[in-house]
Amino acid sequence: MPRxxxxxxxxxxxxxxxxxxxxxEVGPVAHGGHCVARHxxxxxxxxxxxxxxxxxxxxxxxxxxxxxxxxxxxxxxSADRVEPAWPAAGPGGVGGGELSHVALPAQRRWKAxxxxxxxxxxxxxxWDVTVEAAPGDEERGGLxxxxxxxxxxGADGRLxxxxxxxxxxxxxxxxxxxxPLATAEVASLASDEGVLxxxxxxxxxxxxxAPVGGEPLVLVDGEPWHKxxxxxxxxxxxxxxxxxGDHRFRLAAEGFWQVHREAPALLTQAVLEAAGDLTEATVxxxxxxAGLFTVPLATAVGExxxxxxxxxxxxxxxxxxxxxxxxxxVELHEGAVEAALQDTVPGVxxxxxxxxxxxxxGRAVVDAIAERRPSRIVYVACDPAALAxxxxxxxxxxxxxxxxxAFDLFPHTHxxxxxxLLTR
Numbered sequence: 001m002p003r004x005x006x007x008x009x010x011x012x013x014x015x016x017x018x019x020x021x022x023x024x025e026v027g028p029v030a031h032g033g034h035c036v037a038r039h040x041x042x043x044x045x046x047x048x049x050x051x052x053x054x055x056x057x058x059x060x061x062x063x064x065x066x067x068x069x070x071x072x073x074x075x076x077x078s079a080d081r082v083e084p085a086w087p088a089a090g091p092g093g094v095g096g097g098e099l100s101h102v103a104l105p106a107q108r109r110w111k112a113x114x115x116x117x118x119x120x121x122x123x124x125x126x127w128d129v130t131v132e133a134a135p136g137d138e139e140r141g142g143l144x145x146x147x148x149x150x151x152x153x154g155a156d157g158r159l160x161x162x163x164x165x166x167x168x169x170x171x172x173x174x175x176x177x178x179x180p181l182a183t184a185e186v187a188s189l190a191s192d193e194g195v196l197x198x199x200x201x202x203x204x205x206x207x208x209x210a211p212v213g214g215e216p217l218v219l220v221d222g223e224p225w226h227k228x229x230x231x232x233x234x235x236x237x238x239x240x241x242x243x244x245g246d247h248r249f250r251l252a253a254e255g256f257w258q259v260h261r262e263a264p265a266l267l268t269q270a271v272l273e274a275a276g277d278l279t280e281a282t283v284x285x286x287x288x289x290a291g292l293f294t295v296p297l298a299t300a301v302g303e304x305x306x307x308x309x310x311x312x313x314x315x316x317x318x319x320x321x322x323x324x325x326x327x328x329x330v331e332l333h334e335g336a337v338e339a340a341l342q343d344t345v346p347g348v349x350x351x352x353x354x355x356x357x358x359x360x361x362g363r364a365v366v367d368a369i370a371e372r373r374p375s376r377i378v379y380v381a382c383d384p385a386a387l388a389x390x391x392x393x394x395x396x397x398x399x400x401x402x403x404x405x406a407f408d409l410f411p412h413t414h415x416x417x418x419x420x421l422l423t424r
Contacts, residue, residue: 015062022069026053029110031118031385033098033414034068044069047098047164048091050078050106058091061165068165080106085143085412086180088170095164097181100412104142108133108408111416115384115406122388123395131406131416134262142411143180145260151206157199159206172196181412183261185210193218193227209253212261213243217253224253239319244268244292251290251319258292260409263417267380268296270405270419274378275351278305284345284372285309286337286354286365291320293353293380298327305329308349310340337361341368353378360386363393370397377422387418394422 024037026049034045037057043066049055055071070091074081080103084090089097099107108131116129137145151159154169161179162169172178174196175187186208190196195206195218206225210216217224217240224231224238242249242257244264251257258264271293275283278300285294288309298307309324310333311317317334324330333340337356352374354361360383361369369377377399381387391401403421410416 017059017062017067020059021072022057022059023075024049024055024057024069024071026051026055026071029113031114031414037069039067042067046071048072048101049074050080050102052076053078053081078106085141088172088178089412093163094161094170094172096161097412098164099414104133104138104411107142107411111408111414112406114414115387115416115418118384118388119391119401122385123392123401125388125391125401127401127404129404129406131408133408133411134260134266136262137408137411142408144176144183145262145411146179146181147183147186147211147261148207148209148257148259149179149182149186151195151208153200153202153204153206155202157202159196159200182208183210185216189216189218193225195225198228207254209240211240211242211257212264213248214241216240219253222254245296247295247323249290249292249295249319249323251323252315255316255319256289256313258409263407263409264292266407266409267417267419268293270407271353271378271380272296272300274403274405274419274421275300275353275376278351280304281350282306282348283308284349284352284369284374286341286352286361286369287311287356288320288332289313289316289355291323293355294320294330294332295324295327297353298324298330301329303329307331308333308345310335310337310345312336338364338368341365348372349374351376351378353380355380356386358383358386361390366390366393366397370394370399373424375424379418379420379422381418381420382415384416384418387420391420391422397424399424 022039027036030036034047037044037046046069049071054076056073057069057071059069061068072091082103084100086097086100112129112131119125158171160169160171175190207219224236240253281301288294288311294309307330349372399422402423406418
């Protein structure tokens with residue numbers, strides 16, 4: 001029997017830079033929700049500030065190549081600075097609201113600048129990017145849009161959210177004030193079920209799901225929970241129903257779904273518009289999830305067309321099979337996209353739609369898509385850098401970026417969603 005090596009725990013010495021206070025002249029925005037500044041020749045990525053401001057910042061992470069810092073005092077403010085919409089997401093606070101001190105129009109310019117910079121730097125494409133607001137967000141101040149939130153219990157048993165780049169839990173106040181990005185339905189669900197009024201075992205995970213057009217659900221460590229009791233029965237309801245236009249989707253409550261109340265409809269419309277006339281077409285739908293795009297694509301191609309959907313998550317494929325059960329011209333393939341394109345998904349495609357994870361599709365998947373010689377590729381992206389990199393890969397196969405729409409589906413954060421059209 002081989003011997004088990006003895007392990008020792010090594011504690012890295014604290015970086016002496018951490019906690020250092022510095023005065024900074026803030027430069028341009030950068031991908032990731034921060035701005036770039038310099039101190040004595042060193043690059044510092046500083047959060048909670050705006051380009052052109054002068055701030056006092058505290059270093060939160062040191063290092064040899066760059067530092068990270070939080071702006072804790074504004075000495076000269078930008079005209080785009082406003083009272084934070086979510087103070088708990090400020091310096092030293094929870095993650096997920098790092099732009100709440102920025103006026104909404106400036107948030108969208110921030111995201112447009114990042115997307116344009118990534119396209120220019122990685123794909124060598126100059127593009128005048130406009131980021132569109134989702135319906136209703138302007139009137140709501142970019143708040144009350146999340147139909148799903150996840151909370152975790154801290155060491156004291158109270159539910160909260162983790163600090164940025166930390167495992168420490170910050171308790172939140174009653175919703176919606178403590179998490180103003182949550183919809184009113186999510187706040188009502190928390191209140192009705194009393195999840196914030198009780199003590200939980202540390203690290204307990206509580207998800208509040210209030211789908212559009214469906215019954216809400218609370219999950220505690222993945223199990224349905226109602227009025228203080230976890231329901232572990234095999235037939236307990238673990239799924240929710242989402243309504244998108246004329247379509248209703250049933251999916252696992254823990255499964256992936258766009259969190260903005262308007263995102264599914266908005267993205268579906270953008271994808272269909274970019275794909276063009278699909279009558280009797282063969283469409284390849286990659287990273288297809290529970291079928292958000294698969295079902296409307298199938299409607300668009302009609303019964304004489306064909307939609308081949310590929311998804312790696314078994315639970316999502318099960319949901320998609322249920323959602324597309326009355327569309328026999330849909331073929332569902334379970335497996336990693338790269339492997340499926342090499343082994344199980346045959347033939348050419350007229351149009352390819354892909355909605356990869358944050359890391360993007362990557363070269364191998366791009367190469368496999370190009371081999372099928374689609375006339376159009378519709379790429380749904382949640383990361384500007386990954387999108388720009390894959391656009392550059394596709395350019396090597398003769399595809400040109402001919403359309404781009406960007407959407408602010410995560411107000412008060414740095415995240416942006418884009419739908420890109422590439423044609424051969």
